[in-house]
Amino acid sequence: xxxxxxxxxxxxxxxxxxxxxxxxxxxxxxxxxxxxxxxxxxxxxxxxxxxxxxxxxxxxxxxxxxxxxxxxxxxxxxxxxxxxxxxxxxxxxxxxxxxxxxxxxxxxxxxxxxxxxxxxxxxxxxxxxxxxxxxxxxxxxxxxxxxxxxxxxxxxxxxxxxxxxxxxxxxxxxxxxxxxxxxxxxxxxxxxxxxxxxxxxxxxxxxxxxxxxxxxxxxxxxxxxxxxxxxxxxxxxxxxxxxxxxxxxxxxxxxxxxxxxxxxxxxxxxxxxxxxxxxxxxxxxxxxxxxxxxxxxxxxxxxxxxxxxxxxxxxxxxxxxxxxxxxxxxxxxxxxxxxxxxxxxxxxxxxxxxxxxxxxxxxxxxxxxxxxxxxxxxxxxxxxxxxxxxxxxxx
Numbered sequence: 001x002x003x004x005x006x007x008x009x010x011x012x013x014x015x016x017x018x019x020x021x022x023x024x025x026x027x028x029x030x031x032x033x034x035x036x037x038x039x040x041x042x043x044x045x046x047x048x049x050x051x052x053x054x055x056x057x058x059x060x061x062x063x064x065x066x067x068x069x070x071x072x073x074x075x076x077x078x079x080x081x082x083x084x085x086x087x088x089x090x091x092x093x094x095x096x097x098x099x100x101x102x103x104x105x106x107x108x109x110x111x112x113x114x115x116x117x118x119x120x121x122x123x124x125x126x127x128x129x130x131x132x133x134x135x136x137x138x139x140x141x142x143x144x145x146x147x148x149x150x151x152x153x154x155x156x157x158x159x160x161x162x163x164x165x166x167x168x169x170x171x172x173x174x175x176x177x178x179x180x181x182x183x184x185x186x187x188x189x190x191x192x193x194x195x196x197x198x199x200x201x202x203x204x205x206x207x208x209x210x211x212x213x214x215x216x217x218x219x220x221x222x223x224x225x226x227x228x229x230x231x232x233x234x235x236x237x238x239x240x241x242x243x244x245x246x247x248x249x250x251x252x253x254x255x256x257x258x259x260x261x262x263x264x265x266x267x268x269x270x271x272x273x274x275x276x277x278x279x280x281x282x283x284x285x286x287x288x289x290x291x292x293x294x295x296x297x298x299x300x301x302x303x304x305x306x307x308x309x310x311x312x313x314x315x316x317x318x319x320x321x322x323x324x325x326x327x328x329x330x331x332x333x334x335x336x337x338x339x340x341x342x343x344x345x346x347x348x349x350x351x352x353x354x355x356x357x358x359x360x361x362x363x364x365x366x367x368x369x370x371x372x373x374x375x376x377x378x379x380x381x382x383x384x385x386x387x388x389x390x391x392x393x394x395x
Contacts, residue, residue, distance in 0.1 A: 001096040002039075002290050003144060003271070006297035008106035009043075011386030012304050015138060016097075016106075017129055019113030023090035030089055030198070030205070031057075031283035034074060034373040036290045037081040042381040045099055046080070052095065055086040055201055059365075060372070061186040062355070065348065068186070069355050072369040073362070079374065086185070086200060089286070102389045112136065114147065117156045117268070124157065124267035141309060142300070143268045146289070149256055151274035159260045159270065164329060166255040167341045169215065170196075170280055171208040173250045176240050177201070188233050192347045194340055195233045204237075206230075207253075207280065211344055215252055223247060255279055255336075257329055263322075264314035271296055271317070276325045279332040281340075282372045288328060294379035295320045301383045324376035331371060 004016045032054075040046040060072040074082045100106040111132050118126035118137060126139035145153030154161070177199065188195040196207035208230065210218060218226060227241040244250060259276035263269060272289030279285075296317045303309040339352055358364050 001093055001100065003146065003293035003296055004106060004108075005043075005096055005100035005103075006293065006381065006383055007301060007304065008100055008103035009385050009387070009389070010297065010301040010305060010383045011105065012301065013105040014100075014107065015140070016100075016108045017112040017114055017127070017138070018108065018110050021111050023093040025090070030086055030092075030200075031286065032085040032087055032092060033284065033287040033375075034077050034079040034081050034083070035375055035378055036287050037085060038079045039290060039294055039379070039381055041080050043099070045095075049095055050081075050085070052087065052091060053201075055199055056083040057086060057185045057199070058083045059184075060368075061184055063186060063188045063190070064355065065190055069359055070362070070365055071355070071358060072372055073365040074369045074373050076366050077369060077373050082373075084185075084283070084373065086198060103387055114152055117143065117153065122266065124265055127153075141267070141304060141307070142314075144296070145268065145270035145274040146272050146293075147274055149258070149273045149277035151270065153268070154260060154270050154274050157265055157268055157270075159262060159265070161258050162261055164257040164259070164333060166257050166279055166333075166336060167212050168279075168336055168344075169210050169212055169255050170253045171210060171215070171218075171250050172253055173206050173208070173244060174200075175204045175206055175237060175243055177204050178240075181236065189343045190233050192344055193229060193233045194343050195230065197234070208250075209340055209344065211341075212255070219247065226250075253280065257332060259322075259325060259329065263318040264311070266311045266314075269296065269300075269314045269317060271321075275318075275321075276329065278329065279336060281332045281335050282328075284328055284372060284375065288325065288375065291324070291375060291377070291379045292317075292321050294381055298379070298382040321377075327376035328371075 001016060004014045008014045037046060040049050058074055059070055061068055061070050074084065097108055112129045114127045114129050116128040117124050118128060124143050126137060127143055129136045129138060143153065145151050147153055183199065185199045186197055194209035198205040223244065227244055230241050231238040256277045257279050260270060263275045271292035273285060275292065278288060299316050299320065300309065300313055303313050
């Protein structure tokens, strides 16, 4: 959606295909990081975005046993917004689509599921989609695969996936939030359990970390045992764990870390999770995808507009983005293997050395803040508004 907005803003005709009738899928990435907020500022729409309901997180904390520690402090970032904005992903997608529709060349087709690629003379020249009115062929100078970790685009393109592996899965759920609850977003490591809590105002969005493939054993123990585990980890939730009255209220996220060896073929480019599936550690996936989109627009807008797009242009996008992808995934693998997995195996885990260092020298908290909030390489909007559309008037 972001790439569609940026390219349409540059005067290029864009069609975005979305297989569902709306964007209402829960427990998707809801964290909009300072790097993305900076891009919205560069587009002149940040104020309109921040007028929408959201929560702001200025630091990330964790409770190890009974000790609360601060992991990341965003207040020193060299960005306009020194916080993470929590907003349901469907609201963010609605916002981006509203901005994109201000440009004549943008079209969004809902209920249009891509099922295959169209190839001619060794080049991808379009997609075949299933719609309510039957199959539809869409021809294009460039196909962008931005359809997630189960990407049909990368599958049909035959692009090789490198599976890096992940030792954990995450169960996502909601629990109500009371006025007397802590006013922060934080994680809890206690008694061989890891429980993440995102403050969403009226409710907590919670993540219960389990060992890879451990969901069946957990279900065999029963829902009452699962509720007790949550209450023992975070005692103040004891009066509301009964809200989890059925396993259907608990969604399994099968954690995957992988990346494509090659992100492109002539006429086709993958970005976001389609190019590199990320762990939920740090909540950086959506923001890495946005950075991919900004870089792709910066590199591809001019050749697309001139009709001179080459395979080398597509390779330039991968070359630009593969470094921050590798760095981010390496950090995620370290945290999963050296911190989370160990915490799940120990009934009384001690805080890792890095946590002790962060508490002893608060200035060090700027390092994880930068990795999470900005990433290994920040992208800035370099494309021009070819149509001179003024800033958002979505009120």
